[in-house]
Amino acid sequence: MQRRTAGEHLSAVVPAVGSGRRTENRPDVRPTIDKNETTNHWRTCEICSIQWKSPSEFALHLREKHCTKEGGSFVCRYGTHGICPSLPLEGVSDKDYEFHVARDHVADDGYTNKINPLMAKQTRLTNQAPSIVSDQHKWTVYSSSVNLPAVLNDPRKSRREHDFFTKTWGEGFIENTVIPPSPHLQIITKANFEKYLNKTASKLKCHKVQSSQKQAPRLPAVTDKSQAELQQIPKMFFRGDFALENPETFQAVLPWSQFKSRGVGQSSKLLQEKLSHYLDSVEVELARQISQRSTAFFTAMASHDKLQDNLISTCSAIKDLRERITAVDDVLAKRSLETLGYKISRVNHAKVFNKLKLMATVHQTQPTIQLLLSTSEFVGALDLISTTQEVLTQELSGIQSFRHLGSQLIELEKLIDKMMHEEFVRFASSDLNRPIDDDTGPDEEKLSSIILGLLRQHKFSFLEDYKNESTTSIKTMVKQTVVAAVSEADSIDVEGNLGSLADQMRLLNFTEWLQMFKIVFINLAKLLHRVKMTWIIMYRLIDFAVGKSTSSAGDLVEEESENNAESSQSDAQSDPQKDIAPDADILIAPVEHQRLSSGLKEMLVMLCNYAHDRSLKLLIARGKDGFLEKLSSSEFVSLSRSIESFVTQCETVCGKRSSSLRGGLQNQANKFVNRFHEERKTKMSLLLDNERWKQAEVPASFQDLLSAMAKGEISLALLARMDQGNEECKAAEYVEIDGNKYAVVGTVLMLLKMVAEYCQCVEDIPSVTLDILTRLIEILQNFNSRSCQLVLGAGALQLVGLKTITTKNLGLASRCLQLISFYIPIVKQFFAERLLPRQMTVLRSFDKILKDYNDHVQEISNKLIAIMDDTFNHCLSKWEVKAPVPSLTFREICKRIRKIHEAVVDILPPEQIKDLFIQMNNSFKTHLNKQLIILNVTNDGGPKHGLVTSELVFYTECVQLTSGLDKLDNMNDIWVRR
Template identity: 50%
Template sequence: MLGNKLLMFSIMHNLSLTLKEGMFSTRSDCSTNSKTYQSDKTEKTYKARDTRDKVHAIDEQMTQGSLKILKLSQTRANYVSLHNKLKMMATVHQTQPTIQLLLSTNEFVRALDLISTTQEVLSQELAGVHSFRHLGSQLAELEKLIDTMLQDDFVKCISTDLNRPITDVEPIAEEEKMVSLVFGMIRKSRFNFVDVYREEAFTAIRATVKQTVVEAVSEAETLDSEENVASLGDQMRLLNYNQWMDLLVKIFSNLLVQLNRVKTFHGVISDVIGIAAGKTQVPSPLPSPTHSDKPILEEASHLHVSVSEDAADMMISEADFVGVQGSLNEMMCAACDHAHDRCVKVIVARSKDGFLERLSSSEFVSLSREVENFVNDCESLCGRRSTSLRCSLQSQATKFVSRFHDERRTKLSLILDNERWKQADVPTEFQDLVDHVSKTGNLVIPERIPDSDRKPGDTIKVDKENFAVVGTVLMLLKMMVEYCQCVDDIPSAAPDLLTRLVDLLKIFNSRTCQLVLGAGALQLVGLKTISTRNLALASRCLQLVVHYMPKVRTHFEDRLIAKNKTMLKHFDQVQKDYSDHINEISNKLVTVMEGVVSSQLVKWEVKAPMPSACFRAICKQLAKMHEALVDILPLDQVKDIFSRINQSFKVFIREQCIKLDVSRNGGPQHGLVMSDLAFHSGTFKTLRGLENLSCDMKEIFDGS
């Protein structure tokens, strides 16, 4: 076994030697080159190994540490990013509980902002996270739920506010919650909340009117159990005037409470949308710092709760702001109009049996005054006049004015037909009336002052001027004031009342003319004649009416709308007719005396004794006429009348002198004429106010 191995080793050795020899013989040809090459290769190998050692040393000492730092930094950044992602995921995981918490505190805007932000994060930062694959749709459903919740809670909130007891004086209920709800709906661009509020306000107004009627009917003692079976309208028609007026006043009062609540909502929401549009300063319990570079904003004048600063960032467009503000204003006006419509239904329901037509003047005026007060209060709330309630009374007002006028026209005609045209005593109530008008400038009838010690006066004193009058004109004066007072109570009836008053004044003027100048009183009341005193009294009565006409005209002019002021020309025409009538009476007085003078001078004979009988008769009639006029007409008017009579006398006496051939020649006849004229002049010197009125002798004999 060992030999075999040795034999094999020998064979292998020999073979190896043979191969080496062959190789050596092959390499022997280039031995010189091989040695050179081997030497170079060895040198390069040593240099490469040295370079690699140096690079390895540099890599270990200078590169590996920095690279490790960079790797660790990137690893840390990845860990931080992962941590942030995890925190974000944890935060997003808490979104729904947070939203529920915000909703429980009425933070609707923040809840909606959180949903919006979370949706944005899910779509960008956490896109593809499998665990949140359903959260986006859940948040979308939650947003829809919040939208529904906002509208439902808003309806409940405003219903609670509007349906509070009338006695609750709080301006607005749950203001903080209402403001939060409105901000939330603005955040969702749900601007229909104004329409929702309007419908709820309409419902509350209807409920208020119905409840007030029910309470009034249930409290009425005049209604028995059988009548209570009827409908509510039928029961209301059983109320008497006082009960019904109390009901109407209560309805007006309760409606004003509701309308003031609507007005408060209007103001609060105006501030809210102003804040949302960046036009109103955000109210805060702490004073806000002033910044000179910021625009000055309006103060929130109606909000009584603080608002989150986040609301200031929730801007709405100018168009949306204008639209919502316009809707708010229209809603306020619509609420007032609806309140008027409900009141109209109450009035119409009560008038079905002719109730309003049977009202007395004072009762209807009281009704009109209450309606006018309510309408004015509503106008101050909404800034616009509502017409439905006024129009509902307009037809009835026309009937009332017609009846009002018929009563006074009939009364005036009756007292005129029984007037004897004698000076009447003036009761104190009429003197108080003119004194009140002079003192206050208001054409209203003052409250009567009971005073048994005061006695009637002989004349009525108006602005330091005495008027001797008959009783009829005192009644007319009172009626004129009643018309003025009525137009204050029923402004809508001003044109009709002016027409009726003009008619009344025309009646007095024409009937006075018929009875005095036309002598109609002779047949009606049995006067023997129409004396100068009767004429003077008629003139003075007309003058008293004319004295008050400018005041009455101004009173109506202030209450007529522009298009109806042309009706004042009829009033001006009546005033002219009165002035013409006064002049006619003055002419009549002069004519009467001219007739006396003419008839006496026809019989005049220039012969002794002097003064002649004719002149004695003329002067007697002059003195008698003066006595009749001087205590009735002012002295300037008396003097004017007698001046005209004297001018006519001069004409008559000159014509008579020509006829009798008497000239200024100093003869006996001339002396007798001068004696009569001196007697005539002396008579004037004894008459009060006519002392300087006498004949001018030169004028009488001019041309003779």
């Protein structure tokens, strides 16, 4: 593009619409209506066949009739079958729809400029150089926004009538950034000139004032006449978007309606004269303005010519410098550069040779991988794949012969992942399902190859796979053991029995079933030991993968066998960062190591719990028909000890306590205790209902048992002896404990035997101590309350047909209660030694029972005294003081006393008999005192006093002879004091 002169720039500002001359001499002003009629498409709607006067009306018609709004988008329907070929079917925004109509359907430049001038400018610059496709990443002179010659000669810049600079040099002139950034220029902003502007601000202000004062007289004032003439010109001619191609502008300049009304010839002449007048006024004003600024114009032209001369001299100097540099280059630099070039060429040839050698090595990658896979070297194969991919990416990038090798290696890596997974599952299955008596450890080399390969690929699902295989093996092993036990049992017809395996197992007797249960425990322990050996190898490999230095698998096995579960767990929870070798090959991160270690520990605990669950199912299946509840204490103890042994072995393997199998055993133990208690409770109830409250003989086995219990010892041999019976030893009449004799009934002996059985059950099954204690308390309470109902409440009269409750029955019941009360503190001490500290509060129940028993004994004693009190009251109420002496009344009283003594003398101890008769004597004196008061007999020495004294002598001798009392209390208190 050629530079314009200053005159050309100025002349381009004024539209060439007329200059006061005739129209035929100015062909530029002819309208181009015919051209618009052939190029604009807004005249007629092709679908509705309606003609329009302006593009805006046509655009409004398209919006109302040939546009649909779907959601917030506008879809154009102006086209065949209601589809616009130049707009997306999903629609556009309102603004984009206006651009689309102006560009594709209206096709009018004036309307396009009106809608979006920037879009019109971009449309005109679409095909201009430089190309934005090829030059978008390249900096050229066109990228500069502050290079004045580049801006003036940039063909892409369009005219805009904003101000002088943007109109002449384009919109990009005002930009102050370089886009794209130039590698040679730094970005200059206004901040770079702040210091200079502040320094020169005062001088510039003074210069402007002086210039304005000097130039002000030179500028002639605009005359009022020229100003009035310029104001008569329509403002439309001064607009920046003035163009006769626009129909509205053309209609305003050439009003055809005036031509039709006045005549074409006359109207055109008047219009031409008016336009010529406008042109003359503008030219006159322009000439006046140019004449006023001629000095500045010629000064600028002179400066421009001087600048061109300086540029010519500069170019000559540059040409001379280049010629001298070329001569120096030929003489001094060319040969040296050729030597350097040869050296660089040699280096390049060596690089090519090395690259070819590397390509040959990479070419052998796939055969090498196949060879490694054939020997199960998964880690080596994966390392080779990783190294090859790294070489392809960094050193052999872009080589066409290897363009498919990368994808092939990726697929091969996926295949190796699948092979390792299948190989691990196959290895785990074969290792777990080999014969249970095979004590050899797993193939450590093969397992290490598989595990390290999986860890390198960060495939951690092998823990879940091994867990599934282990649970399947445990389940299968338990089932096979049960099948073998059922098939070997002689008492079961396997062929004729069509029931399930559980039904067949229930047909085994306890001995066969317990033997089968023990075999299941043995096999499970061996299988868990096998799992633990594999677990140790896995744990060592995980430590190795994170870089920790560990010992061999054999050393770890020995260490695990020597250490307890607690120490092994503390080792498993150690810090992954500890003991990391500096030159170790890290395959997994410390976080992944921690997660895998936790997963391994959880897996081992889970497998032990699963073994407990499978064993618990056998226990529940066998106890479904109440079989386990009917076991004897010894049988249940054998079962309990077998389970406890297996649970201890599992705790040694996993280091944690499992509660499922213990819980199942506890549940069965509770059922056993319930059945155990209900049987003895029912038995005790039947014994009490049939008890005639007569003294029973005491077998020697009972005597031995009670003697041992008195010392706090309970022996299984004694209980077995009692169950078998011993006819060789003669039975005794009394139970002798610590030199005291106890006359008892048979029910009390059975009760004390039951107490011994309860205590022995606690010895055998410590987990049910609390339950046994509560039930023992219950049976002791039941005996006390039931015996009270039968003896004191006379319930035995109806149940066993007794005629009356005799004094001997009462004394026997009292002595039985005293014997039981003797053993209650001993039993309490027995349970106190076996209860936990938090359970000691239950022992208070023994104190309450002992108090109840003592109160019951006291009630029986009161009952005996009450019987004699009624006798004394009945006899003395009819007594009279008269001869003969002793009277019949006193004879009857002494007879009754002798009978009571005969009833209790062989049952109660002398101390209790003495206390009993002392209380009876007190009751006698009370009633005698009342009767003497009634009879008005006093100790006045008279005849009646003598008769009463003789009666008392007879009574005293009888009581002392009967009860064994040395002397009675003073009998003088029977007399009323005067």
